[in-house]
């Protein structure tokens with residue numbers, strides 16, 4: 643297939659989103675082998691090329707129509723969108739869906755000894771960040787003026803190095819802040835990874851491939867969020883037991899050999915079954931409870 647007909651998907655080369663992005667595409671049936679030295683990985687079984695780049699470059703590549711799709715953190719997407727609007731550059735793309743990885747938040751944080759009351763405590767101070775646009779938008783809405791200290795990395799060491807009074811950086815577990823004697827004061831943006839498509843019109847064959855990938859992603863994510871549950875239940879508590887299964891619609895109820903007082907239940911639950919619920923189920927007489935992962939779902 644000619645180069646222009648192949649679907650180009652940009653993913654992070656190496657970092658927090660890389661492994662999950664590749665896993666997601668592989669679970670959608672896209673086969674490829676990555677050569678660490680190479681920017682492009684061609685799929686062996688579908689007309690798809692993967693571009694492995696710095697995550698900061700992904701939104702721009704999609705917005706300029708250089709690639710057709712991208713997997714990126716919403717934080718980076720939004721930051722680039724604001725920047726491009728400011729510079730009058732193409733700033734649109736279609737967010738196809740949020741993904742189930744890369745969850746983090748962009749937060750303000752200050753040194754442990756800082757006496758913080760609210761964002762106004764930062765009036766006139768220096769804030770180090772890699773996200774100047776998201777920070778500016780937040781502070782403008784609050785009417786607070788501050789001084790930017792733009793750092794591409796190691797933002798968490800800026801206060802100790804005397805470069806800033808506070809930081810605005812990504813937080814997940816909070817371990818990085820704690821290790822650097824900082825505490826989180828305000829969340830300014832909640833983020834997850836997402837998959838985006840160029841807003842330029844696609845030719846039908848390419849659009850059909852994008853739709854197919856998206857539909858497979860929906861199936862993969864739904865399957866990950868679901869569980870297949872099997873158990874034996876006394877007929878007299880059947881209704882209560884079914885009511886306890888989270889998000890299970892119309893479970894299959896089957897008779898058991900030589901036992902008229904008990905039935906087997908098969909159900910797909912849209913949530914995980916927690917230990918507390920398992921214990922409630924056994925109190926109602928359920929036995930042989932099995933909770934199994936589902937690999938794929940469709941329809």
Ligand SMILES: Nc1ncnc2c1ncn2[C@@H]1O[C@H](COP(=O)(O)OP(=O)(O)OP(=O)(O)O)[C@@H](O)[C@H]1O
Nearest residue numbers: 654657658659696697698715718744745746812814
């Ligand atoms: N601690 C975290 N937990 C979960 N997701 C995170 C975390 N930190 C960052 N992310 C998400 O992963 C994205 C990539 O983070 P990473 O630290 O790999 O970026 P980077 O160092 O800028 O990489 P690159 O070299 O590609 O520019 C972030 O933009 C964010 O969406």
Ligand SMILES: O=P(O)(O)OC[C@H]1O[C@H](OP(=O)(O)OP(=O)(O)O)[C@H](O)[C@@H]1O
Nearest residue numbers: 658795796812813814815816817818819
């Ligand atoms: O709250 P935590 O769980 O500690 O996570 C937050 C850290 O994770 C990210 O960095 P990453 O570890 O991806 O490395 P980087 O600094 O090289 O980007 C982010 O920039 C924070 O430094």
Ligand SMILES: [Mg+2]
Nearest residue numbers: 696697698699
């Ligand atoms: Mg980056």
